[in-house]
Amino acid sequence: MAITFKDVAFTYQAGTPFATPALHDVNFTIPEHSFTAVIGHTGSGKSTMVQQLDGLALPTSGSIQIGDTTMDAETDKKTLNQIRRHIGMVFQFPEAQLFEQSVIADVMFGPMNYGMSKSDAEDAAKKALQLVGMPESSYDKSPFDLSGGQMRRVAIAGVIAMEPEILVLDEPTAGLDPEGQQELMTLFATLQKEHNLTVILITHQMEFVGEYADNVLVFDGGTVVKSGTPEAVFADSDWLRERQLDVPAATQFADMLQAKGLPIEHVLDLDHLADQVVSLIGGPTHE
């Protein structure tokens, strides 16, 4: 499902003395089945933008097209519910939302709430739990007896079990150790590539943007100031630093080596940087 924002503006508490403009002139298209990273310094409007996707906050002006449905300030509840059916939202620390007595019951809750029969919901929950790598022996356990990383995977399984076409992830790896972060990122990449989901990831971790995204939106001051491939967006590290953003470490090293006169090409990951360095000094390249 493709997504298009057209001239979207949003103001919190619009029309009151506490009005806070958060988005203006937001225009972009996210292609179907793509992996889009949304980056920008704190307060630049990233979370407000993704909240518009499932109508948690409707645009004050402008419109959002999701698949064949258009959403704007006037959109009714019935249309919103239809749109929500296709969108899975994973907010920061989603494990805080777990509440059922068993892992399987927690993951079944969403699908049943959407009208799936108990046995279909159980099938969907088992499939989702398998996808996130939870062992069958955990299904009857209390979610609160699991590790933090496992709790998060169960919470994500609850979203996947609703079989969304678009998965929106707002800093889903926050607070996990590096291994747990990498495992989740691999899961999201699998969902995009093998299960044809459109993935939208808000992150401050530029390594993940370089490794997984095929499309990047840069937010600043409540609007998109740049979009394109990671290669294009990370090509100008000074421009990003002015917006309090970084480039992947490999890109920084490559830039430093280039500045010292070495014939190193722009890279996004350490493997490719290592390959170039090794071929310069004449050794075996990375497999």
Ligand SMILES: Nc1ncnc2c1ncn2[C@@H]1O[C@H](COP(=O)(O)OP(=O)(O)OP(=O)(O)O)[C@@H](O)[C@H]1O
């Ligand atoms: N509930 C709210 N009420 C009023 N203003 C808000 C609310 N939530 C966010 N804002 C304001 O809207 C603007 C955009 O905030 P938003 O949370 O979308 O930024 P962000 O890029 O997601 O930041 P972060 O990376 O810290 O999550 C900021 O000025 C923020 O203070």
